[in-house]
Amino acid sequence: MSKAPKLRTPFYNPDLSYDQNYDQGPFGDFASEEIWQPKQPPRFQFLGQPLDFPFGIPAGPLLNRKFTHAAFRLGFPVATYKTVRRHAHPSHPYPNVMAVKLDGDLTIEKAQQPLIADTTYEQPLSITNSFGVPSQAPDVWQADLNLAVQDARPGQLLIGSFQGTSKGEGVEAFVEDCVETAVLVAQTGAKVLEMNLSCPNEGTSNLLCFDIDRVEQVVKAVKAKVHQPLVLKIAYFVDQAQLVEFVTRVGALVEGLSAINTIPATVVDRTGQQALPGKGRAVSGVCGHAIKWAGLEMVQRLRELRAQHNLQFAIVGVGGVTTVADYQEYRQVGADLVMSATGAIWNPYLAQEIVSTEGVV
Numbered sequence: 344m345s346k347a348p349k350l351r352t353p354f355y356n357p358d359l360s361y362d363q364n365y366d367q368g369p370f371g372d373f374a375s376e377e378i379w380q381p382k383q384p385p386r387f388q389f390l391g392q393p394l395d396f397p398f399g400i401p402a403g404p405l406l407n408r409k410f411t412h413a414a415f416r417l418g419f420p421v422a423t424y425k426t427v428r429r430h431a432h433p434s435h436p437y438p439n440v441m442a443v444k445l446d447g448d449l450t451i452e453k454a455q456q457p458l459i460a461d462t463t464y465e466q467p468l469s470i471t472n473s474f475g476v477p478s479q480a481p482d483v484w485q486a487d488l489n490l491a492v493q494d495a496r497p498g499q500l501l502i503g504s505f506q507g508t509s510k511g512e513g514v515e516a517f518v519e520d521c522v523e524t525a526v527l528v529a530q531t532g533a534k535v536l537e538m539n540l541s542c543p544n545e546g547t548s549n550l551l552c553f554d555i556d557r558v559e560q561v562v563k564a565v566k567a568k569v570h571q572p573l574v575l576k577i578a579y580f581v582d583q584a585q586l587v588e589f590v591t592r593v594g595a596l597v598e599g600l601s602a603i604n605t606i607p608a609t610v611v612d613r614t615g616q617q618a619l620p621g622k623g624r625a626v627s628g629v630c631g632h633a634i635k636w637a638g639l640e641m642v643q644r645l646r647e648l649r650a651q652h653n654l655q656f657a658i659v660g661v662g663g664v665t666t667v668a669d670y671q672e673y674r675q676v677g678a679d680l681v682m683s684a685t686g687a688i689w690n691p692y693l694a695q696e697i698v699s700t701e702g703v704v
């Protein structure tokens with residue numbers, strides 16, 4: 344195990360609201376003017392796009408072009424613009440990010456018990472995030488995303504993330520919302536799109552990625568309208584039979600699968616009260632160091648299934664990457680691209696550290 348790096352000033356400030364971060368961020372060294380230049384031309388590829396090396400920041404922490412621009416300046420080859428919706432959608436109230444106190448891995452069993460959260464951020468860092476996937480209106484985010492796409496120099500890639508909004512208006516309306524949102528993202532010129540399936544499904548309380556009939560329907564409808572490579576962002580699957588079904592039914596329809604999003608758990612403060620105030624926020628997603636095991640395991644399972652079923656999709660490994668060694672571990676188990684959210688927020692130099700290591704893999 345490599346030594347846990349010291350935590351730097353986070354580029355997303357958990358002491359401020361989402362709107363304050365959107366307007367005033369990014370912070371710390373993401374706010375500097377520093378421009379890091381690669382020492383050699385791009386040596387890797389991801390879905391046909393040249394990459395300096397297969398590493399980046401997944402959907403979430405990069406709230407707008409100011410954030411994606413900073414990520415590119417500091418040498419992250421891939422920057423994902425935070426998930427957008429078809430209509431403006433407010434964020435859950437502050438706080439949206441808190442540190443989660445965990446000893447070791449957040450296993451699925453441990454995630455059934457309440458976890459304690461506070462505002463002291465320490466290594467090994469795990470956090471909970473609860474935003475409700477806020478979005479600007481498309482006229483705002485399309486213009487901003489278009490500029491963000493153009494900021495990528497050769498060897499860098501901007502991914503446009505989106506999701507459908509479940510409004511209780513029926514399945515057809517939900518599918519149409521997914522398709523229309525995908526089209527709006529495609530119009531910005533983003534070369535790769537990612538659809539977040541770890542989001543509420545229409546008409547059920549379960550996540551969309553666990554309703555494979557619905558996923559197949561949505562993906563086919565999106566692919567009929569959008570021609571850019573499409574990556575699906577999925578949660579941790581406990582049930583291997585369900586993952587086999589997902590991969591065999593959807594794996595040939597898309598260009599990539601990204602795993603994982605967060606692991607949900609009940610989060611309380613030290614007095615046992617709900618830590619994040621408001622209805623529907625007793626349970627929130629946990630990410631960072633304690634979920635690395637789950638991301639690594641999903642990458643391994645996806646790689647085996649891809650080989651067994653002769654499929655071609657690329658695998659994006661996400662979850663708990665905070666060190667160069669974590670990146671290498673994901674590459675060794677088969678990730679074609681590795682992403683870090685929590686780790687990158689608290690270490691703006693993570694990409695530079697990875698590429699300066701002898702023999703970046």
Ligand SMILES: Cc1cc2nc3c(=O)[nH]c(=O)nc-3n(C[C@H](O)[C@H](O)[C@H](O)COP(=O)(O)O)c2cc1C
Pocket residue numbers: 355401402403404425426440472474476504539576603604605630631632634661662663664682683684685686
């Ligand atoms: C502040 C924050 C916001 C996030 N928002 C989104 C989002 O809008 N869409 C999405 O697909 N995932 C979102 N995620 C999940 C991350 O993309 C990633 O899957 C998860 O955090 C696990 O990676 P990590 O352990 O490196 O943080 C968010 C994560 C964080 C930390």
